[in-house]
Amino acid sequence: xxxxxxxxxxxxxxxxxxxxxxxxxxxxxxxxxxxxxxxxxxxxxxxxxxxxxxxxxxxxxxxxxxxxxxxxxxxxxxxxxxxxxxxxxxxxxxxxxxxxxxxxxxxxxxxxxxxxxxxxxxxxxxxxxxxxxxxxxxxxxxxxxxxxxxxxxxxxxxxxxxxxxxxxxxxxxxxxxxxxxxxxxxxxxxxxxxxxxxxxxxxxxxxxxxxxxxxxxxxxxxxxxxxxxxxxxxxxxxxxxxxxxxxxxxxxxxxxxxxxxxxxxxxxxxxxxxxxxxxxxxxxx
Numbered sequence: 632x633x634x635x636x637x638x639x640x641x642x643x644x645x646x647x648x649x650x651x652x653x654x655x656x657x658x659x660x661x662x663x664x665x666x667x668x669x670x671x672x673x674x675x676x677x678x679x680x681x682x683x684x685x686x687x688x689x690x691x692x693x694x695x696x697x698x699x700x701x702x703x704x705x706x707x708x709x710x711x712x713x714x715x716x717x718x719x720x721x722x723x724x725x726x727x728x729x730x731x732x733x734x735x736x737x738x739x740x741x742x743x744x745x746x747x748x749x750x751x752x753x754x755x756x757x758x759x760x761x762x763x764x765x766x767x768x769x770x771x772x773x774x775x776x777x778x779x780x781x782x783x784x785x786x787x788x789x790x791x792x793x794x795x796x797x798x799x800x801x802x803x804x805x806x807x808x809x810x811x812x813x814x815x816x817x818x819x820x821x822x823x824x825x826x827x828x829x830x831x832x833x834x835x836x837x838x839x840x841x842x843x844x845x846x847x848x849x850x851x852x853x854x855x856x857x858x859x860x861x862x863x864x865x866x867x868x869x870x871x872x873x874x875x876x877x878x879x880x881x882x883x884x885x886x887x888x889x890x891x892x893x894x895x896x897x898x899x900x901x902x903x904x905x906x907x908x909x910x911x912x913x914x915x916x
Contacts, residue, residue, distance in 0.1 A: 651710070651734055652735055653737055654714055654735050654736055654740075655714060655715065656713050656716060656740055657715055657716055657717045657718075659717055660717065661717060662715050662717045663699060663718075664699065664716070664717045665698050665699045665712060665713070665717070665718035666698045666699070666718070666719055666721065667703050667709060667713065667718055667720045667721065668683045668700075668702045668703070668720075668721050669703050669721065669723070669727060670683065670703070670704060670723070671704055672704065673724070674723055679721070679723030679744055679746075682744070683721075703720070706730070706734050709731075709736065710734075710735065713736070713740065719742055719761060720740060720741055720742070721742050722741055722742070722744065725745065725755075728741070728743060728755055732755075738759035739759065740761060741760045741761060742760065742761050742763070743757065743760055743762075743764070744766075745763060745764065745766065745774065746766050747770055757779050757783070758779070758780060758783065763779055763783055764785050765784060765785070766786075766787070766788060767788055771784060771786050795871075795872065795874065796874075796875045797875070797879075798879075799878070799880070800879070802882045805880050805881055805882050806880040806881070807845050807846065807865070807880055807881045808839075808844040808845045808846065808881075808882050809845070809846045809847075809881075809882070810846075810878070810881040810884045811832065811836065811847070811849070811884075812885070813827070813848075813849075813850045814850040814851050814853075815850065815852035815853045815855065816852060817852075817855060817857060829858060833856065834858075836860060836861065837859065837860070837861050840861035840864060841861065845865075846865070847864065847865040847866070847877075847881070848865070848866055848867065849867045850867075850868070851868045853866045853868075854866065
């Protein structure tokens with residue numbers, strides 16, 4: 632019995648739950664071939680969700696090579712899909728990785744999609760994974776600095792749907808001068824709330840509005856904003872399929888004012904939004 636177990640026994644603490652055994656995947660080339668997206672409820676509507684929709688809607692494999700494409704929403708369903716299969720799991724959120732590895736998902740069967748490297752948040756040992764996908768060159772360079780081997784690291788940029796995002800009318804004829812894009816999250820989620828610097832964002836919205844500019848915010852949750860907003864501000868809560876139409880009514884778009892973010896602007900008045908070069912975030916999903 633180890634020291635920790637003895638201490639728990641002496642203090643009357645319950646024993647920790649046993650870790651489940653490793654999932655027994657089939658050897659490469661045997662068993663059904665599967666690519667599984669790990670999409671929990673919190674992942675819905677984020678980058679991997681959109682990438683997965685594009686992947687499943689587009690034929691990227693030659694005839695006879697396509698694996699079975701599945702979605703798992705929790706550890707148990709993921710383990711069940713991987714059991715006995717030549718399977719790989721695509722994980723979006725960095726925070727899910729340690730839990731999945733502790734819960735018995737083989738590291739060599741995991742592909743991690745890194746939308747952005749979070750400053751101050753330590754990375755797990757990525758050298759054990761099958762692969763790591765970086766959103767852009769900046770994130771790829773950060774991951775190389777963290778020691779991720781080049782043969783394991785791949786740049787996998789996200790794009791936009793040209794059926795939704797295409798050129799609009801001349802800038803002078805557009806409805807809004809400035810459009811802020813992003814949801815509002817209340818101060819009860821203090822970490823997210825402070826990181827997004829909503830107070831500064833609302834001050835900026837007020838200053839622009841008081842200068843006579845036509846300002847709008849695209850995203851949900853703003854009806855419950857805890858900071859004063861100008862009466863002339865237009866709040867737009869629209870489905871993603873309508874985002875392109877809103878962008879085409881805008882002269883200038885801003886993604887946010889977080890500590891690593893800059894402004895995303897309309898490219899040549901075309902309604903195609905540029906990537907934030909620092910954070911790797913995008914709003915053309």
